[in-house]
Amino acid sequence: MKKNFLSIAIIAYTFSYCQIGVGKSMPTAMLDIQSKTNTATTKALEINNSGGTEVFAVFNNGDVEFKGALMPDNNPGISNQYLISKGSTLAPQWKTLDIPVGAKQIQEVFEIVSNGNSTNVPANTWRRISLNTINLASNVNIGTWNATANEFTVNKNGLYMITAGSAMFTNTTASDDSGKMRIYSGSSFFEYGALTIQCFPCSVVVYTDNSNGEIMVNLNAGDKIWIEAQNPVPWVLERAFMHIKYVEL
Numbered sequence: 001m002k003k004n005f006l007s008i009a010i011i012a013y014t015f016s017y018c019q020i021g022v023g024k025s026m027p028t029a030m031l032d033i034q035s036k037t038n039t040a041t042t043k044a045l046e047i048n049n050s051g052g053t054e055v056f057a058v059f060n061n062g063d064v065e066f067k068g069a070l071m072p073d074n075n076p077g078i079s080n081q082y083l084i085s086k087g088s089t090l091a092p093q094w095k096t097l098d099i100p101v102g103a104k105q106i107q108e109v110f111e112i113v114s115n116g117n118s119t120n121v122p123a124n125t126w127r128r129i130s131l132n133t134i135n136l137a138s139n140v141n142i143g144t145w146n147a148t149a150n151e152f153t154v155n156k157n158g159l160y161m162i163t164a165g166s167a168m169f170t171n172t173t174a175s176d177d178s179g180k181m182r183i184y185s186g187s188s189f190f191e192y193g194a195l196t197i198q199c200f201p202c203s204v205v206v207y208t209d210n211s212n213g214e215i216m217v218n219l220n221a222g223d224k225i226w227i228e229a230q231n232p233v234p235w236v237l238e239r240a241f242m243h244i245k246y247v248e249l
Contacts (some may be wrong), residue, residue, distance in 0.1 A: 035060040111136035120198040151226040165212040167238040179209030180233040
């Protein structure tokens with residue numbers, strides 16, 4: 001009787017304090033499971049219900065498959081709700097979002113900027129603006145950026161919202177400069193006049209022509225997007241940006 005009790009105690013101790021490996025000789029967790037192979041259908045874990053039907057599986061590539069409802073805090077939510085993260089310390093929560101049926105999603109596609117350069121642009125000359133620092137890389141299915149040509153090529157038909165701005169440093173004391181910026185999209189362009197801003201830190205007061213604009217236009221695959229600027233006096237680029245959003249029609 002004492003021997004049986006001792007055996008039971010040893011088994012209980014083993015399951016309480018030892019690590020168990022399934023498919024692993026050296027487990028690193030209380031329960032450590034390793035897949036046998038690495039094919040697309042290999043499962044590391046499979047759980048079946050009382051009827052023998054699979055209800056949960058974890059595949060070798062990390063995919064998780066389950067049959068049933070997600071139930072944070074025992075709440076399965078209701079139809080058409082969204083599961084919203086509440087950070088690392090709180091359970092996610094089901095929320096009803098007021099999104100009209102059939103509404104199209106606006107996608108942030110691309111953003112690129114420039115901190116300017118020292119290249120002098122002659123007066124009354126339109127110059128395509130060189131942008132060189134990508135803040136948001138483009139989805140190649142929607143469009144691609146050509147750093148040599150300084151243009152964005154549309155790869156997917158749809159509605160594009162283009163926001164751009166440029167600041168032209170004229171190094172002149174004249175406050176009546178009339179610089180302009182154009183947003184090219186497809187076969188047309190939209191032109192925006194400049195607001196003149198004063199350089200207060202300068203030892204001699206000089207002015208910068210600052211242009212900003214936004215358009216929404218329907219484009220087709222192969223269309224190009226770029227920005228250019230012009231000024232009646234010589235200028236250099238102080239800064240510029242272009243931001244693109246997309247809506248599938």
